[in-house]
Amino acid sequence: AIDTDAGVDDAVALCLALLTNVAGWEVKLVTTSFGNTSLKDVNTNVAKCRRACGLSAVTGPPASVGADRPLLGTAPIDAGYFHGKDGLGDSAAIPPIDHTPGAEHALGGEAESAVDAILALSHRAQAEGRELHLVTLGPCTNLALALTRDPTLPSRLSRVVLMGGCGNGAGNCTR
Numbered sequence: 001a002i003d004t005d006a007g008v009d010d011a012v013a014l015c016l017a018l019l020t021n022v023a024g025w026e027v028k029l030v031t032t033s034f035g036n037t038s039l040k041d042v043n044t045n046v047a048k049c050r051r052a053c054g055l056s057a058v059t060g061p062p063a064s065v066g067a068d069r070p071l072l073g074t075a076p077i078d079a080g081y082f083h084g085k086d087g088l089g090d091s092a093a094i095p096p097i098d099h100t101p102g103a104e105h106a107l108g109g110e111a112e113s114a115v116d117a118i119l120a121l122s123h124r125a126q127a128e129g130r131e132l133h134l135v136t137l138g139p140c141t142n143l144a145l146a147l148t149r150d151p152t153l154p155s156r157l158s159r160v161v162l163m164g165g166c167g168n169g170a171g172n173c174t175r
Contacts, residue, residue, distance in 0.1 A: 001121055002027055003066070003114070005035025005138025006045035007083040013137055013163075014046070018053040018060065028132075029121050030063040031114035035138035036079045037087025039068040045088045066114030067141035114142040115149060122156035131158035138163075 002017055004010045017027050032042045043065060050060045057063070084090035112120070118134070125132035134157055136143055143160070147153055 001029040001031065001118060001132065001134050003031045003033060003118075003134065003136045003138065003140075003142050004042070004046065005033050005037070005087070006042040006049065007036030007079065007087045007138075008089055009163075010036070010137040011045060011049050011088055013135075014049045015053055017135070018049065018055060027061045029061055029117055031066045031117060031142050032063065033066045033114070033138050033142050034068050034070075035087075036083045037085075038078075039065065041086045041088075045086070045091075048088060048091065062112075062117065064112050064114040064117035067139070067145065070139065071141055071144060115145045118142065118146045119150050119153065122153055126156045132156060133159045133161060135161045136163065 002014060004014055006014065014030065020026075030046055032039060032046055034042065036042070037045070043063075046063055047057070050056055050063075053060070079087070122132055134143065140162065
C-alpha cells in the first residue's frame, strides 16, 4: 500500500511502483493525503500518475481519499513554491483519464476512506497469510488515524517504509 501526497517526487515513486512487478510485489492500494498541495490536487495527481502508467480507476489498484489537514494546527502547508501550484509541476493542462464530471475527486468515486481501506487491507493480508508493506511518501496522518482507530494495526504490517526529512534539514513547514 502506498500513502502519498503526490508531489513531483511522490509521483515518480508512485509511477515506478505501479509499473514494477518484481517477485510478486505489487501495489494493492493507494491512499491520498494533503501535503505538497491540497487534497483535491493530490487526488488529481494520483489520477494523472495512473494515466501515465496506462492505468485507470478500473484497471489500477484501488485509491482512497485520506486526510485533508494535519491532526494539529489549522491548515495544510502549501509547497507550491517547490512542487508547483498543483503539486505536480503545474501540469494542470494534462487531464486525468479517470475524472468523472461532478465528482468530488478524480480517483473514480471510491467511497472507502483511506483509514478504512488501510485497515481492511491489513485484515485481508493477515487472513490470506500475506505480507503487507505500507509505504508512506507524505505526511503520516492517514497512518496516525488508522493507528488511533485500531492500535493492533502494527501486528498486521510486515514493514512500514517512511520517506521523511528533506535535503536542507529545515523541515517542510517553511522554505
